[in-house]
Amino acid sequence: MILPFCVYVLQSEKDLLLYHGFTTNLEQRLIDHNSKRTKSTSSRIPLKLIYCEFFITKTDALRRERYFKTSTGKKMLKLLLRDTFEKVNYPKR
Known part of the structure; x- marks a missing residue:
């Protein structure tokens, strides 16, 4: 069974901050984020x-x-x- 709805967490390699999102096509959504087609993350790629x-x-x-x-x-x-978070050097807050 393929589960159609995905919740994901991305980390910006630029500022190490997290972004939480929802999609029905994870692969395409990741492409959109990293191609600056998503306004909320375009400055963080x-x-x-x-x-x-x-x-x-x-x-x-x-x-x-x-x-x-x-x-x-x-x-x-x-x-x-x-x-x-330890592996990806996420800042401790």
């Missing part, structure tokens, strides 16, 4: 994918994306991805 989750329903995926943008969601990501 290059971006690399550091995390993604797939969902059956759009509602669940959008709920998860909103959660990642909360302070609790950001803390959860830091715990979940602590080894990844």
